Amino acid sequence: MLLLEVRDLSVTIGPLQPLDRIAFTLDKGSILGLVGESGSGKSLTAMALMGLLPLIGGRVSQGSVRFAGTELVGLEETRYRALRGRRIALITQNPMTSLDPMLRVGAQIDQVGMLHRGLTAAAARQRSIELLDQLRIPDATTVHGQYPHQMSGGMKQRVVIAMALAGDPELIIADEPTTALDVTIQAQIIQLLVDLVRQRGLALVLITHDMGVVAQACDGVVVLYAGRVAESNSVDAVFAAPAHPYTQALIACIPRSGQASGSLRGIPGIVPSVAGYSSGCRYHPRCSLAQARCQTEAPTLQARGSHRVACHFAGTQGSPNG
């Protein structure tokens, strides 16, 4: 069942347009990976969905975000506030941007339940401890009474996830939720999020720069490059036959088990800054397949079934990264 539909979403900040006609859909009970390098517009997309653009002086200049039948673009702030934390929750990369260092973590989770779900203090506390326990936190009652500084990074991120769940949301947006954590903890947190989506019928937008995370955890994927969608489809289809040279290159950045040494390449160059976008296809300066046409003519996002790709030479297998 369709929960979120983003169409032609463009965002401007002053004279700059860092997001250009982003489009994707997300069903209930599924996980969408939003992937790309730093500077590709992933976090800005999250802010646009959360209605937080005014905080950074940005605004939606065109397009639509429909969440469970409600248009979010242009929604009054008071109504947005009723959605945020309640029906749509955000998990950020650094748990300390979400936690107050001066308050016991339990009180912070309780607040969400009291504010968004009208629970009494006692009911909120009981619910918070249940959530912590479901997130595999040992001795949840003790942890409920601790301060953030008494916890490891992985534990803090679990607390932030508990806060996100306390409002009983339908949609969670997780922006690089495990980047700062140790690898075994990272795998645990991703698995927890996947289990939550499956068990509760939530929907999750998982923002990452790592195609390995996408392959392991997501149902669908949207590859962003320099503020535009390069390619999107189901994860299985994209990994079986990546059509955009950028998608191919991103996948090839992560060594596979048994990959011969000397065969890893990376992507030459870096993502341009929003003030320095090139004409034509924005990926052409780094692309192994680029021709003269790519320098002048921006490829449009072509749809075939569930597949979307923006490349004049889509489907051509380049040498992975050129």
Add this chain to the structure above:
Amino acid sequence: MADAQSTTPSAAAAPLVRTQGLTRVFTSRGSLLGRQRSLTAVSDVDLDIPRGQVTGVVGESGCGKSTLARLVLRLLDASSGTVSFDGTDLAGVSASGLRALRRRMQMVFQDPYSSIDPRYSVRDAVLEPLQVQGVRLQAADRRDKVESLMAMVGLNPALADSFPHQLSGGQKQRVGIARALALQPEFLVLDEPTASLDVSIQAQIIALLEELQRDLGLTYLFISHDLGLVRYFCNRIVVMYLGRVVEILPEPLATVRHPYTRALMDSTFEPDPRRRRVVTLLRGEIPDAFKLPAGCAYAARCPRASARCESERPLLIDAPAATAGHRLACHHPLEP
């Protein structure tokens, strides 16, 4: 790297670096009124680093891998145990002798610019190691040296007058590598050189390091938290957990026997949806390094742990029924 892998018997017999019983204890006061506490960051590590090869050390935060890196270069002094470099015991070397040895062994840091003056241009940063070593060059030779080092690490020489804030993360790391190569060392310690980079840039840097290793015949000690990357890049893999070596894999694709190495392997995110794995959710976390248990440090998180594991620490021994050089510290290893 095929050449690097075929070790001659003499090279295998004389590793470039050898540590024996290497241990480092840090002491700290827990709080204002707290009593002094001590933490053994690296405990009793015996390690050979063969010439012309890439030895990987993998583990999570607090496993002692960065402390080990610093001990091996004697940027830190050992509490006990020895490090020898090409047959010389580093503990017995004078300050001037150590400075001479440092020409032969260099380090690449995770964030090279946290250790470089932000007012240094790329040129200044690349030449600094030469100045420290008292190498005097004519102006023209200096220019050539900067240009050749920059070319070697894939930097456009036009960037020589740029400052750190004008460079991307990948470019800064290339400068860090150029600095490390300035004195033409034999041995590089690479301490998580790609941990703060995007995967696309990480792959560029790893490709560069592979090329340099092959072309210059360098010996690397590569420190990382990423077992997938280490298995790709390294000839031998040393797995550490809370200060101790728990397993040594003599080749990157050797069958893993320690449950912790298995957990690290299950935690890598392979870019292939056909090979999805379900991670077993664990309740335990990495224990406090100040309060290590008497037995195996991994027992609290280990699915195979028995009462014996909690009381008796397993020693690092030759793994049963395994390739020579496969070492293991576990009472209940996984089947080969």
